Amino acid sequence: MTKLLLKSATAAAALFAVVGIANAEMLARATADLNIRSGPGPHYPVVGVIGVNEDTAINGCREGSKWCAVSHDGINGWAYSDYLTAPFGGGDDYVVVTERPADALPPVSYEATSSIETEVVRGELIGRKTALGTIEPISAPPVEVRTYVETNTVEPVYLDGEVVVGAALPETVEVREIPDYDYRYVYVNEQPVLVEPETRRIVYVLR
Template identity: 50%
Template sequence: MKTLSPHLIRTVAAAGLILAAGVSSAAAAMSATAVTDLNVRAGPGPQYPIVALAARGSTTVLEGCIEGSLWCRVNVGGVSGWAYARYLAADQSGSTVVISERRAELGVPVVTYEATGSTVATPAEPLELIGPVEEVDAITPPAAVGTYITSNPVDPVYLDGEVVLGATLPNTVAVRPIPDYNYEYVMVNGQPVLVEPSTRRIVYIYR
């Protein structure tokens, strides 16, 4: 029977440590589910451009959240970006919980963000899209509506949170009527949306 040399033993041990570290790192990765079609942005805020979309029910890798913020860094299909924690859910002992409500219990890592380049500034205390998100009847606007919105642009409004179906606009946000159509429109966080006048809920998002 051959005896392993000390050099070979050290090599095998080192490989074992590397493998164990890899397993530990993989096990530490957290997953989160998008509870609605959710924008993933280049930075932690509604003023940053959209880099990906997490479809409703899809799973993302949750890399961590900023301390004292509702923005979390996620990875969707290999694209790393930032998503709003109110619309991310995770499993906790067999129950589905919202990330923003159970961060401490879930042990979500804390991450930081350092801004680079120029971005669109938001107000010091921006208004927030009101939740929780409610189910809304899906609508399919005619092409003429999209053409009208493009031909009649409005100044963008930046609201804390994210543009999702069912979210409600604050009463102070002005919306624009569309001729011969039941819905109104406004540009929120860089995206044109259709709004139901009676409830002020977002019923369609132009992506």
């Protein structure tokens, strides 16, 4: 574990500025239920969700980063580009935003005015850019499972990437047992998730 000094406008909000973006907004499609965060990183709070196969306005992406500024259902924030696709060449062919052509989207800058210290694990969520892959989300867990997970909170781990069904946890992340239940749980990027122990893949995100 290493300490990373993180910048944010407040503990729960962030500010982005679009650079040279006149009429540059385009629609992108989420390939998983995708968090919108208040800032460009997994440590920022979740302020909304783009549902799988829903379209969202993408305003640009931060240079050297996989985080992009989006607007969805009246919410402005940041989403992880591995799980967004867009028709950059026109027509019906969608390309993962992370793999977009050069200069396909304008750069956005991020401005922060205060600092937060957060523990960060060196590692990343191993995701599939088309999201679910071979892992299907399970049905909503029983009420007693949700209650157990929410009552027995554990220190969150922070990983590069985003919390989506099908993403796998690195071996460095400890998962916890749930009594009389097949799946394990852990808090990743401050969000509780259920994990298939054999594959270490996320099968459910508790929102």
